[in-house]
Amino acid sequence: MKDNRQLFEEAPVPKAVAVMAVPTMISMLVVVIYNMADTFFIGQTGDPMKVAAVSLATPVFMVFMALGNLFGIGGSSAISRALGEKKAERARNISSFCCYGSLGLGIFMALLFLAGMDGILKMIGASENTVGYARDYLTYIAFGGPFIMFGTAFGNILRGEGASKESMIGNMIGTVTNIVLDPVMILGLNWGVVGAAVATVIGNMAASGFYLIYFLRKKSSLSIRLKDFRAGERIAASVLSIGIPASLNNILMSCANIVLNLVLGRYGDTPVAAMGVAMKSNMLVVLLQIGLCTGIQPLIGYNYGARNKKRLLQVFRFTGMCAVAVGTVLTVIMVLARQAVIQAFINDSEVIAYGIRMVIALQMSGPVLGILFLCINTIQGMGKALPSLVLTVCRQGLIFIPFIFILNSLFGLEGAIYAQPAADFVSIILSLFICLGIFRKIEQRSSGAAEGSSV
Numbered sequence: 234m235k236d237n238r239q240l241f242e243e244a245p246v247p248k249a250v251a252v253m254a255v256p257t258m259i260s261m262l263v264v265v266i267y268n269m270a271d272t273f274f275i276g277q278t279g280d281p282m283k284v285a286a287v288s289l290a291t292p293v294f295m296v297f298m299a300l301g302n303l304f305g306i307g308g309s310s311a312i313s314r315a316l317g318e319k320k321a322e323r324a325r326n327i328s329s330f331c332c333y334g335s336l337g338l339g340i341f342m343a344l345l346f347l348a349g350m351d352g353i354l355k356m357i358g359a360s361e362n363t364v365g366y367a368r369d370y371l372t373y374i375a376f377g378g379p380f381i382m383f384g385t386a387f388g389n390i391l392r393g394e395g396a397s398k399e400s401m402i403g404n405m406i407g408t409v410t411n412i413v414l415d416p417v418m419i420l421g422l423n424w425g426v427v428g429a430a431v432a433t434v435i436g437n438m439a440a441s442g443f444y445l446i447y448f449l450r451k452k453s454s455l456s457i458r459l460k461d462f463r464a465g466e467r468i469a470a471s472v473l474s475i476g477i478p479a480s481l482n483n484i485l486m487s488c489a490n491i492v493l494n495l496v497l498g499r500y501g502d503t504p505v506a507a508m509g510v511a512m513k514s515n516m517l518v519v520l521l522q523i524g525l526c527t528g529i530q531p532l533i534g535y536n537y538g539a540r541n542k543k544r545l546l547q548v549f550r551f552t553g554m555c556a557v558a559v560g561t562v563l564t565v566i567m568v569l570a571r572q573a574v575i576q577a578f579i580n581d582s583e584v585i586a587y588g589i590r591m592v593i594a595l596q597m598s599g600p601v602l603g604i605l606f607l608c609i610n611t612i613q614g615m616g617k618a619l620p621s622l623v624l625t626v627c628r629q630g631l632i633f634i635p636f637i638f639i640l641n642s643l644f645g646l647e648g649a650i651y652a653q654p655a656a657d658f659v660s661i662i663l664s665l666f667i668c669l670g671i672f673r674k675i676e677q678r679s680s681g682a683a684e685g686s687s688v
Contacts, residue, residue, distance in 0.1 A: 324394070
């Protein structure tokens, strides 16, 4: 069984951050490769409409992952805090709740998506050129919903007990399976977008299988046994209070992408395809920074639960410096390689021209974007539900979506393209303001407690 108290409590902060964050970053890198491979092989069909259809459908697919994060991020935060408070049985109850909760909600959402497919396709703005491809893709994704949600949830749950390496392995098994199957199914069997969807589902089934075997072999201090399932004693509340804001962030991101695609669609299907390619390229910058900051969340949660304020702040500061360094290097690489990256996906001159402009726009916030993810994961790790909800709603809801319409009305297509980096900068400032405010309150409580004990 995993016992990472020495890592959480005593290891030098750079080592603890590296042990927790590097496997998560590697997992995210594999996800980046998968997303690029998926779009790359669809692009090799030579049909921009297939690329556009998958770009339209991806935000809907992300809803399944978002709901998996409801149990994954919420459960990981609750588990790490419980372990920090030396409540091992409660941690087992939480993990079992997350297991059956993610599977149950996955089945429900699969049925809901299949029943409401026509409405979903209309909502995402599928045109007569893309609607058939989008329907094919989403139908198969819906069937895989329970596996997508379980795999997403337990990739995070394992990190909650410090099993970052095992989480990485499960993620890599699923993603490598997907990447290997993509060319076979998309090009070899000539299944097109259906092949991409089937490969994605099989990949998530493989990851879920690994996590299931991990628990059945009793390598974890957590549990997926039905007898350990508990929803009461504030177990469901502790998971959902953090999981809902985290999930809402992903859902709002999907909604914002749908809105962006609808606005871009006014300029034709080509800008939609180009933005899909540009955003897939930008994942290298975004997901590696998310991986770094997600990886340290259990360290934050454990030390917050153990009331070790000094170590919590050390982890925050060191990770912040790493995030800026990583973000700057990745941004420079992406800007220099922008044309080669876009051309690698699809050989269409109009898509390439739009895509290069969009990549440059998306990189504007790249060097400092990690600060936003660090603040969000720190707040989630400490179990601060309301501030987490505020940041979530503001970034993708109250900031990004209005910016799309405002900037588009003022500057046309160029304004819509620059809405994301503009929203990012506002969100970074807001996240720092909220996070530093929480730290000040912790400091004031610690000072007050020290004064009280000396009287």
